[in-house]
Amino acid sequence: MKRFLHVNWLLALLGLIVLAIPPLTRSPYYLSIGVFIALHAMVALGLGLLLGYAGQVSLGHAAFYGLGAYGSAILTVHYHWNPWLALPTAALITAALAYIIGRPTLKLHGHYLAMATLGLGIIVRILFNEGGEFTGGPSGLPGIPYLQLGSLAISDDLRMYLLVWPVLGLLVLLSRNLLNSRLGRCLRAIHDSEIAAGSCAIDTGRAKVMVFVFSAVCASVAGSLYAHYIKFVNPEPFGFAFSIELVVMVIVGGAGTLLGPIIGTAVLTLITQVLVAVGAHYPVVKDLDVVIFGLLLVAILILRRQKARH
Amino acid sequence: MSAELLQYILTGLTVGCVYALVGLGFIIIYNATGVINFAQGEFVVLGALLFYTFLSLMHLPLAVALVLAVLAVAIVGLLMERLAIRPLRHAPVVTPIIGTVGVSVIMRGLTRLIWGPDAFPVPAFSGEHSFFVGGAAIQSQYLWIVGLAVLVLVGVRLFFDRTTVGKAMQACAINSEAARLAGISVERMVQLSFGLSAAVSALAGVVISPITFAAYDSGTVLGLKGFAAAIIGGLGNGMGAVFGGLLVGLLENLGIGLAPEGAAGFQDAFAFVMLVLVLFLKPAGLLGKKRTEGV
Numbered sequence: 001m002k003r004f005l006h007v008n009w010l011l012a013l014l015g016l017i018v019l020a021i022p023p024l025t026r027s028p029y030y031l032s033i034g035v036f037i038a039l040h041a042m043v044a045l046g047l048g049l050l051l052g053y054a055g056q057v058s059l060g061h062a063a064f065y066g067l068g069a070y071g072s073a074i075l076t077v078h079y080h081w082n083p084w085l086a087l088p089t090a091a092l093i094t095a096a097l098a099y100i101i102g103r104p105t106l107k108l109h110g111h112y113l114a115m116a117t118l119g120l121g122i123i124v125r126i127l128f129n130e131g132g133e134f135t136g137g138p139s140g141l142p143g144i145p146y147l148q149l150g151s152l153a154i155s156d157d158l159r160m161y162l163l164v165w166p167v168l169g170l171l172v173l174l175s176r177n178l179l180n181s182r183l184g185r186c187l188r189a190i191h192d193s194e195i196a197a198g199s200c201a202i203d204t205g206r207a208k209v210m211v212f213v214f215s216a217v218c219a220s221v222a223g224s225l226y227a228h229y230i231k232f233v234n235p236e237p238f239g240f241a242f243s244i245e246l247v248v249m250v251i252v253g254g255a256g257t258l259l260g261p262i263i264g265t266a267v268l269t270l271i272t273q274v275l276v277a278v279g280a281h282y283p284v285v286k287d288l289d290v291v292i293f294g295l296l297l298v299a300i301l302i303l304r305r306q307k308a309r310h
Numbered sequence: 311m312s313a314e315l316l317q318y319i320l321t322g323l324t325v326g327c328v329y330a331l332v333g334l335g336f337i338i339i340y341n342a343t344g345v346i347n348f349a350q351g352e353f354v355v356l357g358a359l360l361f362y363t364f365l366s367l368m369h370l371p372l373a374v375a376l377v378l379a380v381l382a383v384a385i386v387g388l389l390m391e392r393l394a395i396r397p398l399r400h401a402p403v404v405t406p407i408i409g410t411v412g413v414s415v416i417m418r419g420l421t422r423l424i425w426g427p428d429a430f431p432v433p434a435f436s437g438e439h440s441f442f443v444g445g446a447a448i449q450s451q452y453l454w455i456v457g458l459a460v461l462v463l464v465g466v467r468l469f470f471d472r473t474t475v476g477k478a479m480q481a482c483a484i485n486s487e488a489a490r491l492a493g494i495s496v497e498r499m500v501q502l503s504f505g506l507s508a509a510v511s512a513l514a515g516v517v518i519s520p521i522t523f524a525a526y527d528s529g530t531v532l533g534l535k536g537f538a539a540a541i542i543g544g545l546g547n548g549m550g551a552v553f554g555g556l557l558v559g560l561l562e563n564l565g566i567g568l569a570p571e572g573a574a575g576f577q578d579a580f581a582f583v584m585l586v587l588v589l590f591l592k593p594a595g596l597l598g599k600k601r602t603e604g605v
Contacts, residue, residue: 051404055402055404056404057404057407057408059348059411101586104589104590104593105589105590105593108593111346111403111404111407112589112593114346114404114407115346115537115541115585115589116585116586116589118534118537118582119538119582119583119585119586119589120582120586122534122578122579122582123579123582123583123586126575126576126578126579127579129575130575130576240530240534244411244415247408247411248411248412248415251408284423287419287422287423288419288423289419290415290416290418290419290422291415291416291419291420291423293415293419294412294413294414294415294416294417294419295412295416297408297409297411297412297415298393298394298409298412298413298416301398301401301405301408301409301412302394302397302398302409305397305398305400305401305405
């Protein structure tokens with residue numbers, strides 16, 4: 001109980017910080033950074049649950065993010081669907097795909113999910129690239145409509161900012177309820193000892209699949225919002241590199257906590273922006289940002305390492 | 311048609327040899343530690359770039375350039391284990407796996423910083439000439455690739471089966487606690503496996519560089535395909551990587567050759583579709599045996 005109270009306080013604090021930003025700045029640049037932090041944090045949130053509670057890593061979450069974005073893009077541009085209908089449809093398709101990938105691989109002991117999601121991520125990226133007019137190919141698919149709330153179009157950075165952060169808050173609450181449910185207790189048992197949990201009639205594979213599907217849905221929702229924000233999708237942002245970046249965000253913030261991945265996302269996004277700003281003056285730094293990412297990841301892994309419980 | 315078919319098969323088998331070498335690199339580390347090393351592709355690139363530097367910029371003889379490049383990458387492999395992987399050895403195995411991802415990001419960043427984003431042409435080992443067999447053109451470099459790959463595969467096999475160190479490494483892979491009780495330094499064997507794996511992958515990068523050019527980002531796809539090859543064949547033994555590598559090389563070249571026009575963009579998808587299918591149908595790999603795990 002104490003822990004969850006703690007989370008509520010942190011959540012309230014985070015909410016205050018988020019709300020304090022728009023009155024301080026109307027700069028579209030800062031607000032767009034805020035939007036991207038929230039979008040990436042949605043993906044990182046699910047990935048953090050997967051890594052922290054199921055002990056599994058996905059190396060293809062950029063693909064689920066991309067499927068949300070492309071799903072919304074294709075349904076609204078080619079089929080003129082309402083964006084609010086396209087978003088859950090894309091999420092449903094992504095969930096089904098995650099289930100198909102997760103079900104056979106998570107039944108096994110070992111890191112087969114990492115291998116399968118890595119393969120899936122690359123295949124999905126190639127499909128985006130080679131989809132011809134359907135996906136817009138390498139040059140992308142433009143003309144995605146804005147989201148509408150009643151008669152209000154979510155057409156600028158401030159409105160998007162005020163939409164994505166509450167959505168992220170909702171996903172955090174949903175995740176917390178998930179962890180307090182039967183599924184959450186199963187996951188904690190699995191985390192302590194998978195074999196012991198299995199012998200207590202916990203379907204370990206099923207519990208892990210549920211988290212994986214949930215994490216894919218989070219990514220898909222974020223991707224849909226991204227598509228309606230940028231109004232354009234191309235394959236470039238949804239590659240292997242972004243999948244890795246997401247894992248880094250989770251590790252930096254701390255897997256197995258609800259707010260860690262959000263903080264990790266914010267920290268890494270801000271570091272990237274600072275490096276870009278500095279890199280504009282000193283070209284050497286521009287190439288260094290990747291190296292710094294890697295060093296940060298390894299250093300944090302080593303500093304935070306825990307012994308395996310066996 | 312038959313000459314064309316032969317061409318696809320020969321090209322496929324040649325590229326397959328490179329996948330097999332990279333896949334073998336994965337398997338050596340996986341068997342020693344249970345870690346999937348995502349920096350394997352970076353070993354390949356570093357091998358190619360160092361070889362280019364020694365050969366074309368410093369004008370060293372070919373054999374010297376090759377040996378130096380492979381040795382240098384082996385040292386990088388040893389350092390990687392010591393600095394990034396060994397500190398994580400008591401953590402759950404997913405932690406060192408993410409650690410290798412971190413190392414690959416660092417290496418890719420550094421190679422880009424040092425060599426820049428360009429692709430460098432590397433001269434073929436014995437000149438740019440081809441000869442014809444049954445109507446199919448074979449570049450002389452293909453023979454170097456297949457020859458060196460066979461040499462390395464046989465060498466690695468003999469190393470594991472016939473030498474004391476190789477046997478000690480195998481013992482660690484089978485049961486590290488028992489190996490430790492028998493007086494084998496498990497840490498040293500694990501470190502050695504990183505060095506050996508890096509060397510094998512670097513050689514793959516060196517032999518393929520005259521065909522693909524040396525570029526900082528060319529290793530990702532090659533590394534990932536080698537990884538797919540290792541899993542398709544079965545992570546449990548080295549022959550799995552060879553089988554998987556040849557199969558991936560053959561099928562992707564045949565598939566693209568025989569597919570309708572405009573499907574060339576899908577060439578890279580073959581390996582990963584096979585990877586996902588194998589994980590679904592026979593996760594231990596095509597040559598693997600099913601293993602059950604105890605507490």
